Structures are given as structure tokens and as C-alpha cells.
Amino acid sequence: QVQLVESGGGLVQAGGSLRLSCAASGSIFGIIVMGWYRQAPGKQRELVASITRVGSTNYADSVKGRFTISRDNAKNTVSLQMNSLKPEDTAVYYCNVKRDMDYWGRGTQVTVSS
Numbered sequence: 001q002v003q004l005v006e007s008g009g010g011l012v013q014a015g016g017s018l019r020l021s022c023a024a025s026g027s028i029f030g031i032i033v034m035g036w037y038r039q040a041p042g043k044q045r046e047l048v049a050s051i052t053r054v055g056s057t058n059y060a061d062s063v064k065g066r067f068t069i070s071r072d073n074a075k076n077t078v079s080l081q082m083n084s085l086k087p088e089d090t091a092v093y094y095c096n097v098k099r100d101m102d103y104w105g106r107g108t109q110v111t112v113s114s
Contacts, residue, residue, distance in 0.1 A: 002026045002103040004095045009108030012085055016112070020080040022095030022105055033098040034071055034078035038091035038110075048093065049080060062088075085112045 008020040020036065035050030035058075049059045049069040057069055068081045078095065090112050095105035 002028060002031070002097055002099060004097065004103060004105035006093070006095045006105040006108040009093060009110045011111045011113065014085060014087055014112055014114050016085050017081070017083045018085065018110060019082070020093055020095075020108060020110075022078050024076040024078075024097055024103075027099070028076050031076070031097050031099045033096075035096050035098075036069065036078070036080045037094045037096055038089075039094070039107075040088075040091040043091075045094070050096075051078065082110070085110075087112045087114045 002024055003026045004022055004024055006022045012018055033050050033052055036048040037045050038048050039045040047060055048063055049067055051057045051069045051071045066084045071078045091110060092107040093110050094107045097103045
């Protein structure tokens with residue numbers, strides 16, 4: 001089992017920045033991919049960004065150039081720096097890791113006001 005604890009959500013005005021962090025613990029050996037998903041009200045959960053153990057990244061088109069994902073393998077953490085936030089970025093953001101299966105955090109609310 002892998003436990004994930006997220007931090008860093010909150011309320012910010014459009015154009016502002018937030019940084020999300022996620023710490024993994026438990027059976028962390030063999031984690032392949034770490035990433036962030038988000039789910040807005042009435043919408044499906046979607047991938048925001050992911051990063052492999054060797055640093056290869058993948059971003060949703062809607063966040064390219066504004067969000068940056070990073071990973072610290074020694075500390076088993078993944079972070080998401082979100083700049084130039086837009087109201088449409090408002091959602092619950094979930095940390096995800098892929099090992100033998102998908103593991104999810106509880107989610108952290110990000111609200112961007114216009």
C-alpha cells in the first residue's frame with residue numbers, strides 16, 4: 001500500500017500562483033509514475049501532469065507553459081507549480097502514483113477567482 005498526503009491548495013485570484021505538494025509513504029519501492037489529476041464539478045477526472053522516475057514529463061494541453069511538475073525521488077515527493085492560474089483551473093486536485101496499481105490522495109481544493 002502507498003499513502004499519499006497532499007498540501008498546498010487554496011483560493012487565489014486569476015493570474016496568481018499556487019504550489020501543490022504530495023508526499024508518498026508506505027510501500028514506495030517501485031513507484032513508476034507520479035502525477036496530478038483534477039476534477040471539476042460535473043466533469044470527469046483528468047490528467048494535469050505526470051513525471052516518470054527518470055524525469056520524463058507529460059502535461060495536459062490546457063496547462064502547458066503554465067504548470068511545472070517536479071519530483072524528488074529521495075524524498076518521494078511530487079510537486080506542481082501552477083502559475084498564471086485561470087478560473088477554469090478550479091477543481092479538486094489529486095495526487096496519483098502508479099506502481100502495481102493506481103494510488104490516490106484525498107484531494108486538495110484549488111479555487112481561482114476571476
